[in-house]
Amino acid sequence: MAESRDVLVTATRHVVNEQSLRPGTPGRNRLRTQESRFAWLMISPSLLVLLLVGTVPLAALVIMSFTRIDLASTRPNAFIGADNFIRMARDDRFWHALWVMLVYTVSSVTLQLVIGLALALALLRPVRGQGALRVAILLPMILAPVVVGLAWRTLILTPDYGIIDFAVQALGFGSQPWLTDARWALISVITIHTWQWTPFAFLVFTATLHALPQEPFEAAMIDGAGAWQRFRDLTLPLLWPTIIVIVIMRTMIALRAFDAIFSATGGGPGTATEILNLYAYRVSFTSLTLGYGAAVATMLLIVTAVISVMLFRLQARD
Amino acid sequence: MTPTRTNRKRAGNALTYILLLGAILIWAFPVLWVVLTSIKPRTDIFTNPPTLVFLPTLDHYEAALNTRGIIDSIRNSLIITVVSTVFAIVVAVPAAYAFARLRFRFKTHLSFYTLFMQMAPPIGLLIPYFFALNRIRLLDTYVGLIVIYLSFTLPFSIWIMITYFLDVPKELEEAAAVDGASRFSAFLRIVVPQVRGGIAVTAIFAFINAWNEFLYAVVLTGPETQTVTVAIFGFLGASESRWGPFTATGTMIMAPVVVVALIAQKQIVRGLSLGGVKG
Numbered sequence: 001m002a003e004s005r006d007v008l009v010t011a012t013r014h015v016v017n018e019q020s021l022r023p024g025t026p027g028r029n030r031l032r033t034q035e036s037r038f039a040w041l042m043i044s045p046s047l048l049v050l051l052l053v054g055t056v057p058l059a060a061l062v063i064m065s066f067t068r069i070d071l072a073s074t075r076p077n078a079f080i081g082a083d084n085f086i087r088m089a090r091d092d093r094f095w096h097a098l099w100v101m102l103v104y105t106v107s108s109v110t111l112q113l114v115i116g117l118a119l120a121l122a123l124l125r126p127v128r129g130q131g132a133l134r135v136a137i138l139l140p141m142i143l144a145p146v147v148v149g150l151a152w153r154t155l156i157l158t159p160d161y162g163i164i165d166f167a168v169q170a171l172g173f174g175s176q177p178w179l180t181d182a183r184w185a186l187i188s189v190i191t192i193h194t195w196q197w198t199p200f201a202f203l204v205f206t207a208t209l210h211a212l213p214q215e216p217f218e219a220a221m222i223d224g225a226g227a228w229q230r231f232r233d234l235t236l237p238l239l240w241p242t243i244i245v246i247v248i249m250r251t252m253i254a255l256r257a258f259d260a261i262f263s264a265t266g267g268g269p270g271t272a273t274e275i276l277n278l279y280a281y282r283v284s285f286t287s288l289t290l291g292y293g294a295a296v297a298t299m300l301l302i303v304t305a306v307i308s309v310m311l312f313r314l315q316a317r318d
Numbered sequence: 319m320t321p322t323r324t325n326r327k328r329a330g331n332a333l334t335y336i337l338l339l340g341a342i343l344i345w346a347f348p349v350l351w352v353v354l355t356s357i358k359p360r361t362d363i364f365t366n367p368p369t370l371v372f373l374p375t376l377d378h379y380e381a382a383l384n385t386r387g388i389i390d391s392i393r394n395s396l397i398i399t400v401v402s403t404v405f406a407i408v409v410a411v412p413a414a415y416a417f418a419r420l421r422f423r424f425k426t427h428l429s430f431y432t433l434f435m436q437m438a439p440p441i442g443l444l445i446p447y448f449f450a451l452n453r454i455r456l457l458d459t460y461v462g463l464i465v466i467y468l469s470f471t472l473p474f475s476i477w478i479m480i481t482y483f484l485d486v487p488k489e490l491e492e493a494a495a496v497d498g499a500s501r502f503s504a505f506l507r508i509v510v511p512q513v514r515g516g517i518a519v520t521a522i523f524a525f526i527n528a529w530n531e532f533l534y535a536v537v538l539t540g541p542e543t544q545t546v547t548v549a550i551f552g553f554l555g556a557s558e559s560r561w562g563p564f565t566a567t568g569t570m571i572m573a574p575v576v577v578v579a580l581i582a583q584k585q586i587v588r589g590l591s592l593g594g595v596k597g
Contacts, residue, residue: 032421038501039420043428046413046476053443053469054435060446069449122337129338136346138579138586143349144530146547147568150554151352154561160366163351170367199345203587256439259532263551280441285537290449297442304439 058301064294071288084295094296096271097279098303103186104275105254108193112250113243115194116201121235124209137199145196149263152192153179157264179265182272189261189273193254201246208242209235241315248311255304276300349572356565363561378562382553382570385563387541391549392570394460398545399528402464406471406524407517414479415505419491436473440533443469448537458540466534471524478523478592482516483509519585522578529575546571 065084069077088094123130140148156162157178165175178188212235220230258277261267267274267282274282280300284293355363356378362369382388416422417429447466448457456462486509494504510517535545550571553564579586 034501035420036422039416039422039425041502042412042416042420042505045409046432046472047428049409049468049472050432050435053465053472054438057443057446057450057469058438060450061442064446064449071452119337119341123334123341125334127331127334127338129335129342133338133342133345135580135583136342138583139349139576140345141590142526142530142575142579142586143572144532144547144575146530146532146550147352147571148348150550150564151348151568154554154559154564155351155355156348161364161368163347163368166366166368195344195348200590204591252437258440259530262532277439277441280445281533281537284441284445285448290445294445297439297445300439301442304437308437 061294061301062298064291065298067291067294069290069294071290077291080291084292085299087292088295088299093271093274093279094276094299097274097276098299100186100271100273101255101275101277104190104193104257104273105251108190108197108254109247109250111190111194112198112201113246115198116246117205117239119198119202120205120209121231124206137202140196141199145259146263148196149192149260152188152260153264157188180269182269185265185269185272189264192260192264193257196260197250197253200250204242204246205239208239212238244311244315248308248315251307251311252304255307276303349576352565352568352572355561356569358562360562378566379570381560382563382566385552387544387549387552388546388567391544391546394539394543395529395545395547398460398463398467398543399525401460402467402471402528403521403524405464406468406475407521409468410472410475410520411479411510411513411517412505414476415483415509417476418480418483419488432473432476435469436477438469440470444534444537447534451538457538458542460543462538463534463543463545466538467528467531470527470531474527474592475520475524478520478589479513479516481592482513482520485516486512515585519582519589522582522585523589526575526578529571 066079066081067077068075068080068083123133154162156164159165159175159177160169162178165178169175177184179185216234217230220234225233256277257275258281261273261275261278262281265273267278271279276296277300280293280296283296284290287293357374357376358369358372359375359377362372413432417425443466447462451457451462490508490512491504494508499507530547531545532547536548539545539548546567550564550567553560553567
């Protein structure tokens, strides 16, 4: 895992650092032109597709955010300037969705880091049966989030018949409204996301821990440093770059979460688990007010961009 | 070693094993429980305490496949997934080669452009897409969904293929150039066979992502092209909860992905670390 992360880093560096088209002898230049022409031939199909399925829709989204497109009414489509954004500023449900998205993202990414690291440290010693764990933890990450979300909603969290509700009852705490009480529902969807993605943090941490140099730890042991001290002064600083990479990748995924929440709670009860993605979905495809939906999605795009720039800055500083 | 130290070591080992077992249980259990429920007789599904001993049955699979639209939805999922995967690979492999090996202007900008396209929020693409497809009457068609699936399969395929091309020794192409082969035929005959494994892994990831996809499918498909991740909701309506057929269909959705995970475990981990799954 750490090795493959390095592969990505090398890939990026390779693509970035190579000086393109330095001046050379005439013969060389001709070769370079040939090479360049060939390269453009090779990438143009991809560029064309990306332009068509990525850039054009995003540009259209921004344009749509300044329009009124209301498919459920007979009113004609019209440019309405910043009206959608003014409406959004006064829309409590929008602010609530933004807040839920931030709570969901921050808490699930934090939990993934803490549990993933703790588990990686605890299971660092090679014991038999780790192969089984490696297979087991792959499952939540690659299986359809819709099936995962529906399975949690039914087999796991249904009062009386769900396995967790049964276990909690057996322990004497009584049945809980896991998905029908506002606070429990938010805890439940955060738990589902954490369950799904903690394996990722665990895998990356395990690989990084195995690759750490041994000498500083041996020296600290000889100096009589305790386990906690070694963790705080050696392990944690050495893991810092890894932690940032995990935070970046997991935040990006948490910000685009949709399937699992949609299938587990549908954003409910009420709007208790309605993250911004879900709100944009409902505005656009339940109410069919596409213009306002586009404005909400544009806001989401901006929030995502700001957060990723902040995180990448943090990474670049190290 | 003193007895107390041995004892402590043993206790530590026992703790590690308990933790390992607990972790396996936590992550494998929900999935196993879906599979188990799918082969439970109807009377054993809704019990408190949960039943662990029962006579396995395939009734729910029969019921699921006999439900209107389920077989069609599996066929739709397969068609859409396979076509968009193949298309993504065919387009991505040459581009990845160019990014990994060739020098050309704006290379850096263009590579970051592909990376950025991978991060765009899906709902942001979906809204204009829906509007456009609605206008040109392409809602509920294969083409509409296949094209939008390229927005996530293509950028990722390019990036993962770059890493595989970087592993190929440069000497091979140079040897081909000496032989007087044209650039493209050298690429096709010499380089591509070297990255066969990488292409397979890339295809696996494109397949998994497209197969699991839900948000685009639920909005852009209709009765004709509904995929299985959308159709499965039919078993869990407001009025009825058919856990048997639901888990049977869920198992059928998960099966191909689980098989792939067991075969290509190492490669999957590599792909995951490159951001291969949308989640």
